[in-house]
Amino acid sequence: MHVVFNACTAGVRVFSLKSGTGLPTFSLIFMLMMSCTSATIAAETIRPFTPGSLSQVLAQREGKPFILVLWSLECQYCPTELKTLSELKRSHPKLDVVLIATDEVSDTPQLLSRTQSYGIANAEQWVFAEDMPERLRLEIDGRWYGEVPRTYFYDRKHQREVKTGLVSKKFFEDWLARNAVPRAEN
Numbered sequence: 195m196h197v198v199f200n201a202c203t204a205g206v207r208v209f210s211l212k213s214g215t216g217l218p219t220f221s222l223i224f225m226l227m228m229s230c231t232s233a234t235i236a237a238e239t240i241r242p243f244t245p246g247s248l249s250q251v252l253a254q255r256e257g258k259p260f261i262l263v264l265w266s267l268e269c270q271y272c273p274t275e276l277k278t279l280s281e282l283k284r285s286h287p288k289l290d291v292v293l294i295a296t297d298e299v300s301d302t303p304q305l306l307s308r309t310q311s312y313g314i315a316n317a318e319q320w321v322f323a324e325d326m327p328e329r330l331r332l333e334i335d336g337r338w339y340g341e342v343p344r345t346y347f348y349d350r351k352h353q354r355e356v357k358t359g360l361v362s363k364k365f366f367e368d369w370l371a372r373n374a375v376p377r378a379e380n
Contacts, residue, residue, distance in 0.1 A: 204237060217369070223303065236307055239282070239319060240302050240305055240306055240319040240320065241318075241319070241320050242248055242290050242299055242321060242323030243294055243322050243323055243324075243330060244323050244330075245324065245325055245330070245333060247320060247330075248333055251257060251292055251318075251320075252348075252349075252352060255290065255348070255352075256352075258290060258350060259290070259347075259348055259349050259350050259373035259374075259375065260290035260291065260296065260346070260348050261279070261289070261290070261291050261292070261345060261346070261347055261348070261366075261369075262291075262292045262296075262346040262348065263275065263276070263279065263291065263292070263293050263294070263343060263344075263345050263346075264294050264296055264334070264338075264343065264344040264345075264346075265293060265295055265296070265306055265342050265343050266295060266296045266297055266342045267285060267295070267297050267301060267305065267308060268297075269342045269343060271342075271359060271360045272342060272343045273308075273312060274360055275343045275345070275360055275361060276293070276309065276312040276314050277312050277313065277314075278361075278363055278366065279291055279314055279317070279366075280312055280313035280314040281313075282363075282366055282367075282370070283314065283316070283317070284313075284378070284380055285377055286370055286375050286376065286377055286378065287371065287378050288375055288376055289375050290318075291314065291317040291318070291335055292317065292318045292319075292320070293309065293314070293317050293318070293319045293320065294319075294320045294321070294322070294334075295319070295320070295321040296322050296327065296340065296342060297321055297322065298322065298323075299321055299322075299323045301321065302321060305319070305321055305340055306319075309325070316317050318376075323329070327340070335356070341358055341359075343358075343359065343360065343361075344356065344357070344358050345357045345358075345361050348357070349368050349372075349373055350373070355369070361371035
């Protein structure tokens with residue numbers, strides 16, 4: 195019997211399994227496949243942000259308020275902001291948060307790990323995937339020069355309020371009240 199595996203970056207390999215032989219090899223290949231599957235799931239959790247991605251984000255939320263946060267692994271204030279958003283999502287389960295990391299696609303495993311540690315991995319996540327990030331910054335906001343965190347508060351009509359730097363919890367709570375995002379029922 196021949197078994198064909200795509201071992202991620204190793205390419206396609208064909209292994210012969212004869213009765214009584216090859217089982218350790220098969221086990222090794224199976225474990226490699228499972229680790230590749232995990233990497234694929236992580237890659238699918240954080241989508242590449244390219245020209246036109248913002249239009250997709252907006253179209254999926256037509257008539258609905260949401261918060262869009264630009265952040266980075268290198269940002270010293272981003273952990274505080276993302277942890278605050280995690281707390282707010284627990285108290286307001288219907289709060290829609292979109293995270294866009296200004297890092298690179300190759301940083302996807304670290305991005306996912308970081309958002310998991312902050313408790314906000316369940317938010318929709320994107321990462322810049324453009325050779326010239328200036329194009330993406332211009333598409334998001336012509337007045338944005340790359341500083342993070344940068345938070346956009348979209349109301350139901352997609353009128354947006356912009357905050358650069360750390361946003362106070364009071365501002366978040368006021369925005370939630372103005373946009374009728376309900377609290378969790380106890």
